[in-house]
Amino acid sequence: MALPLESDLLRSFLVVAEVRNVTRAALRLGRTQSAVSMQVKRLEEVVGKPLFERGPRGVHLTEEGLRLEPYARRIVGLVDETTALMQTTPLDGTLRIGIPEEYSQTILPHALSAFAERHPATEVTVECGYSSQQLQALENGELDLAIIFDWNNDKSGEVLAIDPTVWVASTAHEVHLQRPLPIAVYRRSDWCREFAIRSLERHSIAYRIAFTCETSGALRSAASAGLGVAPLSRSSIPADCRELTQEDGFPPVDFSRVLLKRKAYRSRPAVDALAETIRKAFAPLGWA
Numbered sequence: 001m002a003l004p005l006e007s008d009l010l011r012s013f014l015v016v017a018e019v020r021n022v023t024r025a026a027l028r029l030g031r032t033q034s035a036v037s038m039q040v041k042r043l044e045e046v047v048g049k050p051l052f053e054r055g056p057r058g059v060h061l062t063e064e065g066l067r068l069e070p071y072a073r074r075i076v077g078l079v080d081e082t083t084a085l086m087q088t089t090p091l092d093g094t095l096r097i098g099i100p101e102e103y104s105q106t107i108l109p110h111a112l113s114a115f116a117e118r119h120p121a122t123e124v125t126v127e128c129g130y131s132s133q134q135l136q137a138l139e140n141g142e143l144d145l146a147i148i149f150d151w152n153n154d155k156s157g158e159v160l161a162i163d164p165t166v167w168v169a170s171t172a173h174e175v176h177l178q179r180p181l182p183i184a185v186y187r188r189s190d191w192c193r194e195f196a197i198r199s200l201e202r203h204s205i206a207y208r209i210a211f212t213c214e215t216s217g218a219l220r221s222a223a224s225a226g227l228g229v230a231p232l233s234r235s236s237i238p239a240d241c242r243e244l245t246q247e248d249g250f251p252p253v254d255f256s257r258v259l260l261k262r263k264a265y266r267s268r269p270a271v272d273a274l275a276e277t278i279r280k281a282f283a284p285l286g287w288a
Contacts, residue, residue, distance in 0.1 A: 007079045009043040010072040020058040094123045098134035098146040101216045102236045111281035149256045157259030161285035163233045165253040167244040173226030182210035184222035184230040196231040
């Protein structure tokens with residue numbers, strides 16, 4: 001009958017394999033050298049073959065040791081993951097988070113879904129909307145967290161990323177060459193007037209408003225269809241569109257920061273856990 005491979009023996013085996021020295025492995029594990037040596041010997045007895053070759057410069061894995069190593073890592077990793085899960089206090093209650101529509105189909109869905117699966121006792125409510133709407137809801141106590149665009153150097157939020165807004169056009173049309181330039185913009189938007197349209201005016205680009213809407217999804221559709229060029233965050237450019245650069249004669253619209261805000265810092269575990277999930281989701285976007 002085969003003897004079981006104990007995770008504690010495998011853990012010592014992995015540390016010895018990494019540092020290639022039993023004494024250094026013992027220091028890292030917080031055990032005596034003799035205790036670690038006995039664990040390695042016991043594991044070799046279970047396997048039935050030597051796992052290390054001893055030499056003047058330390059130890060090296062044998063062929064059998066090399067074969068065991070990836071499996072040992074998987075077993076120890078699973079044990080650690082299970083231990084962490086069982087020791088974590090379950091999160092419950094309700095959470096309300098406001099997000100920009102720009103990220104509702106790109107960066108955030110997977111992160112929010114994964115959070116809900118990990119913490120099924122926590123009810124997460126997501127509200128999509130403009131940054132001004134999110135800020136007002138946060139101020140009114142209607143949200144726990146809000147992700148917003150900031151172009152006024154707000155000092156009160158945590159910077160998640162820099163996601164510049166740029167002019168975007170369909171790759172299948174030459175609409176960006178037309179003058180006056182047909183543009184797609186938000187209806188009744190101070191940001192569009194102060195940043196998007198003004199960026200064209202500063203560069204003396206004649207334009208006409210060809211499409212107005214309330215959502216970034218509609219802006220993306222307008223750009224894809226060739227109805228006009230649209231100001232979109234760089235991370236949300238549709239696959240059938242491209243950024244219009246300085247070489248095309250188009251300036252960036254803004255370099256707004258993506259902020260994570262909360263009305264007041266709370267030590268509530270569920271809020272902190274969701275905030276960490278959001279940070280990780282935005283990490284690939286970077287700061288450039």
